[in-house]
Amino acid sequence: xxxxxxxxxxxxxxxxxxxTASMKDAQLLVYGAVGDxxxxxxxxxAYKLLDVPKIRTTQIGRRELSGGAGNKxxxxxxxxxxxxxxxxxxxxxxxAVSLLKEDISALIRxxxxxxxxxxxxxxxxxxxxxxxxAAEKTLLQLVREFIGQRTVRYERSSNPxxxxxxxxxxxxxxxxxxEQIKNLMLELGIEINAIxxxxxxxxxxxxxxxxxxxLTTCPEISLATLKYLKKEFQQxxxxxxxxxxxxTDKFIRDIGKLINRDFSTYAGGDNKIDLNGKYDMQILVFxxxxxxxxxxxxxxHETKVDLVAAGTFxxxxxxxxxxxxxxNGCDILITDDADVVNETIKEYKPDVVFGTYNEWTVSxxxxxxxxxxxxxxxxxxxxxxxxxxxxxxxAHNFMKLLDSIS
Numbered sequence: 195x196x197x198x199x200x201x202x203x204x205x206x207x208x209x210x211x212x213x214t215a216s217m218k219d220a221q222l223l224v225y226g227a228v229g230d231x232x233x234x235x236x237x238x239x240a241y242k243l244l245d246v247p248k249i250r251t252t253q254i255g256r257r258e259l260s261g262g263a264g265n266k267x268x269x270x271x272x273x274x275x276x277x278x279x280x281x282x283x284x285x286x287x288x289x290a291v292s293l294l295k296e297d298i299s300a301l302i303r304x305x306x307x308x309x310x311x312x313x314x315x316x317x318x319x320x321x322x323x324x325x326x327x328a329a330e331k332t333l334l335q336l337v338r339e340f341i342g343q344r345t346v347r348y349e350r351s352s353n354p355x356x357x358x359x360x361x362x363x364x365x366x367x368x369x370x371x372x373e374q375i376k377n378l379m380l381e382l383g384i385e386i387n388a389i390x391x392x393x394x395x396x397x398x399x400x401x402x403x404x405x406x407x408x409l410t411t412c413p414e415i416s417l418a419t420l421k422y423l424k425k426e427f428q429q430x431x432x433x434x435x436x437x438x439x440x441x442t443d444k445f446i447r448d449i450g451k452l453i454n455r456d457f458s459t460y461a462g463g464d465n466k467i468d469l470n471g472k473y474d475m476q477i478l479v480f481x482x483x484x485x486x487x488x489x490x491x492x493x494x495h496e497t498k499v500d501l502v503a504a505g506t507f508x509x510x511x512x513x514x515x516x517x518x519x520x521x522n523g524c525d526i527l528i529t530d531d532a533d534v535v536n537e538t539i540k541e542y543k544p545d546v547v548f549g550t551y552n553e554w555t556v557s558x559x560x561x562x563x564x565x566x567x568x569x570x571x572x573x574x575x576x577x578x579x580x581x582x583x584x585x586x587x588x589a590h591n592f593m594k595l596l597d598s599i600s
Contacts, residue, residue, distance in 0.1 A: 202507035202530050202550065202570060206318040209328030210286040212415075213336070215247050216362040216391045219281045221274050225252045225267055226288025248281070250274055264301050271302075275311050282312035282396065284332070289320040314339060326414045326508060329362065333391060334418045340399035348403035348427065354453045355385040357405040357429075360416035361392040366485055366569040368392065370582035371411045371435065378436075378585050379409075382449065382457060390419075403427045407452045411435055411584075414483050414508060434518075437488025438496055439589050475545035475599075479504045480527060480535050480553055481568025483511040487518045489548060489567055489583060489592065494524060497596075502542045503527060505535070507550075546599050563599050 203209075207224050214220040252270040267285070274283055285302060299315050306313040317335045318328040356379060361372045369392070376386060387405035388398045408423055408431040410416040420431040430452045436445035446461035477499050479490040483506050490504035505527025506515045512528035519526065527538060536556045539547060547557040547564040551571050557564035566572075567583070581591040 202532070202552070203325040204570075205289055205325070206320050206323040206328040207286040207288050207316075209323070209325040209330075210284065210316050210318060210332045211247075211249055212325070212329050212362045212364050213332045213391050214284050215249060217394050219395045220248060221278055221281045221283045222249045223252060223267070223270055223274060223283055223285045224249060224288060225270075225285070248278070264296070264298065267298060267301060268305060271305050271313065272309075275309055279311075282314065284314045284316055286316035286318065287320045312339075327510070329415045330418050333359075333415060334422060336391070337399060337402065337419050337422065340396050341402055350406060351385065351387060351404050353385055354383070354455070355387040355405045357388045357390060357402050357408045357423075358386065358411060359390045359408055359419055360410040360412035361389065362412070362415065363392070364569070365412055365415075366482065366567070366571065367582050367584075368411065371584045371588075374582045374585040374588055375409060375411060375435075377587075378446075382446070382455075382460065384449070384453075403429070405429060407431060407449070409449075412484055414511060435484050435488060436585055437485070437583055437588065438492030439586065440496055441488065441491065442585050442589065476500045476502045476542065478502055478539060478542060478544040478547045478549070478553075479567070480506070480547075480549040482506060483508050483515055483518075485568045485583060486548070487511075487515050490524075491518050491520075492589070492592070494519060499596075502544055503538055505529065507535075546596075565595065565599075 207226070211222055211224070214222040250270060250273075252266050271283060271285075274281075285298065302313045302315050305311070314335065317331045323331065358372060358375055361368045372389065372392065379386060388394065388401045390398060390402065402423065406429070408420055408429050410420060410431070410433065413420075413433055413435070417433065420433065423429045424431060432445060432448045432452070434441070434445070436442035443461040446457045449455075450457040450461075477493060479486050479493065479501065480503075486504070486506055490501060493499050494501040494504070501524045503525040504519055506512065507530040508515075509528055509530055515528065516526055525538070527535060529535065532552050535549075535553060539553065539556055539562070540560065543560070544562065547553050547562055548567040549557075549564065550568050551566060554564040554566050581595075582588045583592045
């Protein structure tokens with residue numbers, strides 16, 4: 195089978211599933227056409243799960259298309275609530291059933307009222323929103339749902355503490371990046387208040403206002419939530435993930451400013467590594483904002499490699515990507531058209547390509563060394579690599595990788 199068209203982002207319900215599947219007490223009901231249940235198999239294969247992910251699909255057929263999907267959805271909601279009465283349920287449509295133009299909000303309210311259950315209608319548009327945007331909207335909605343606007347006074351923790359917001363299943367190096375951030379906070383003497391949404395419960399969401407500040411492992415998913423928490427709960431945040439030595443130094447200094455601590459002896463201390471190796475190579479980087487953007491900045495600002503092109507498929511983040519790279523003479527690609535990226539690889543013929551599964555595949559056909567540094571990857575990538583690129587240890591990991599290629 196030949197791949198005719200590469201798409202960097204999944205549909206809206208895929209983004210919703212990344213949030214709910216990451217939580218311990220969440221159920222997702224997807225209502226769509228036959229075949230829209232693939233998040234279950236993807237999660238199971240990627241993580242070798244022993245249990246079926248908490249994603250249920252109600253398949254809408256000809257009968258529902260003609261008479262409405264309300265009865266089918268109610269039946270599935272009843273089965274889920276009966277089996278998991280303590281979990282909340284989120285309902286998300288696929289693009290296939292969006293043609294029905296059926297408003298199920300009243301159905302959801304009635305069901306929740308009758309059963310004293312928490313049922314949330316997904317805020318995403320099945321046609322207009324894609325994976326990252328849908329995940330961002332879903333996370334923000336859950337935060338609003340479970341902690342709401344500020345109506346009571348929340349007490350901050352007695353010691354400096356932080357929420358880490360953004361890690362999800364199916365994120366590139368999500369768990370590894372989270373561990374790097376957690377270890378860094380431990381070294382700085384900062385307590386972890388809550389991690390959202392990875393392995394979180396509703397009670398973890400309710401603890402969010404107790405933290406002194408917020409960090410993220412994936413701003414593409416968490417930025418809207420970070421802004422909301424700053425506005426409603428006066429919680430400052432650091433908006434980027436530290437990739438590279440200089441970025442990690444700045445990351446630590448920024449945290450110090452937020453909590454009025456002096457970490458100058460730690461930032462820029464004994465964590466320096468040799469970046470002056472003679473890497474006589476041309477490199478192209480393409481992927482998401484966090485990893486591809488962070489590595490592109492690291493390569494162009496801190497090493498002696500020739501970064502010929504860098505870009506992201508998240509076109510809404512194009513401006514921030516350009517600011518991060520600060521051009522530095524390389525070609526900037528802000529596009530979700532894989533053909534444009536493929537032609538750029540063929541034009542430059544770089545010595546190494548860092549990208550998604552698409553760039554890895556194209557480069558291999560051209561006999562160009564390639565490494566996946568961003569989602570989307572192939573479903574088995576997680577079992578082959580567990581090295582984060584975040585923090586000082588991440589910079590070490592990446593330089594070792596670069597040494598092995600050069």
